[in-house]
Amino acid sequence: MKAIVLRELGGPTQLRYEDVEVPTPKANEVLVKLKYAALNRRDLWITYGQYPGMELPSILGADGAGEVVAVGEQVSDIKVGSAVVINPALNWGESRAFHGPDHRILGMPSDGTYAEYVVVPAENVFTKPTYLSWEEAAALPLAGVTAFRSLMYRGNLKKGENVLIPGIGSGVALLALQIAVAHGANVFVTSSSDEKLERAKQLGAKGGVNYRSENWMKEMKKLMDGVDLIIDSVGGENFNHLINLAKPGGRIVNFGATSGTVKELLLPRIFFKHLDIKGSTMGSPEDFKEMLQFFEEHKISPYVDKSYPLKEAIEALIYMENATNFGKITLKIE
Template identity: 65%
Template sequence: MKAIILRETGGPQKLSYEELPTPAPKEGEVLVRLKYASLNRRDVWITYGQYPGMQLPAILGSDGSGEVAAVGEGVKNIKEGSEVVIYPSLNWGENQSFNDSRHTVLGMPSDGTYAQYVAVPAENVYPKPDYLSLEEAAALPLSALTAYRAVAVRGEVKEGETVLIPGIGSGVALYALQIAVSLGAKVFVTSSDDEKIKRAVELGAAGGVNYGSDTYVKELKKLMGQADVSIDGVGGSTFNDLIYLSKPGARIVNFGSTAGPVPELVLPRLFFKHLDVKGTTMGSPKDFEEMLQFFAKHEIRPIIDRAFPLEQAEEAQLYMEKGKQFGKIMLEIPEAE
């Protein structure tokens, strides 16, 4: 099969398009003939060696959709030829509140979806939602799951609440916007790109402010008031702004730190406001199933920025590094011979 493999770190330039053996499904596994994969930030970080539990070589990619090509011994109720989407968490564990210590994510250390085929446990494949294309379904797993857990499970966003989402444009942030709007929240966003703010408003945001302005925090407070919930994947100095912009008793849910560590965090600003700060990443099988049901109920469709052929995975990751995308970046998998 054709696949993108990373044998050593050094950035996206180290990705290699190769002919590799097609995996055979083991007992309890399903072999999926992939049609589409989508990129996530973790894919880029892995190429630089900036991800926990590095084990190479590995085929990258957590997200994918396609057709069941074969099933291993003991697999029931999954038919060859059925269209599926892959749940990317492996070994989540029994606790719904947090993942087990054995938890990993598809696409390093285990081989992932930048390939024509992938073998995964049978419990990790779900029927493709009927209203979505295979490309749209492949755009969901990691980002939509992370956003759903952040907004609906950990954030407990309710109808009528004010929600702030900084750094709109990434896959998770856009899903968070769509989920919060579907829950009846009033959502505000920030970006360094006015066009991204405009497009977010078209998707249901109540407004937004360009954080490139020195006065953006004051502008945002005047526009929004204060937030009941902030859904943060940025970190950095922005986190302190979120504290300032929070109502007393508000929740801040963090799922990432693209801007790095939080500088000079002043704890009294947290405890005098009685703020809840919650961390989250990925989600349980229950979260994934609920996310698919929620998306189907509200007919939420992913925002897709653009698609690259599988062999251009390096170019796709370099494009992601620039941060100019609005929505998911896809890989189109060539037909297997």
């Protein structure tokens, strides 16, 4: 089969389009013939060695959707020919509150979805929602479960609350926007692009502010009367601004740090406002199941920005690295 393999570090240009053996499912595993895969920033960081537990060589890719073509022993509830979407959170563990020590994400060290076929545990495949295309289904898993868990489980989002999503444009941020709007929240966003702000409004955002503006904090405060819940993947120096925008008793859920560390966390502003600051990453099997049910109920579709053939994965990751995308980037697997 054809696959995108990372053998050496140094960025996406180190990836190679190679012939490798089709994997064989073991007990309690299934073999999926992939239709589409989708990119995540995790894949980009891995090519630079900026991810824990590095093991090479490896086939990248956490997200994918396709048809089951073989099942291992002891798999009785999944039939060959089933259309499935893959939950990339492997070995989550027993507690929904946090993942266990054996948890890992598909696509390094376990070979992932940048390939014609992938083997995954049977418990990690779910029936593909019929209303989603193959491409949309592949774009959903990692971003969808991350956004859903951050909002609904960790964030305890309630109807009518004000939600702030900094850095709108990523796959997770856009799905968080759609989930929150569908749940009846008032969503506000930030971006360095006025075009992305306008497109976010078309997807249901009440308003947005360009954070490159000198007075963006004041502009945001004019738009809303404080924030009940902030879903942040940016971190960096703007994190203290988020603390300032939060209402007393508000919540901040963080699942990333694309702008780096928070160098000076102002603790008095946290405890005097009685804020809850929570971390979140990926999601449990329960989160994934509930996410699919929520999307099915509200007919939410991931926003796909651009698609490339599998052999052009390098170009796709470079496009992602330039941070101009609005939504998910996918790989079509012929």
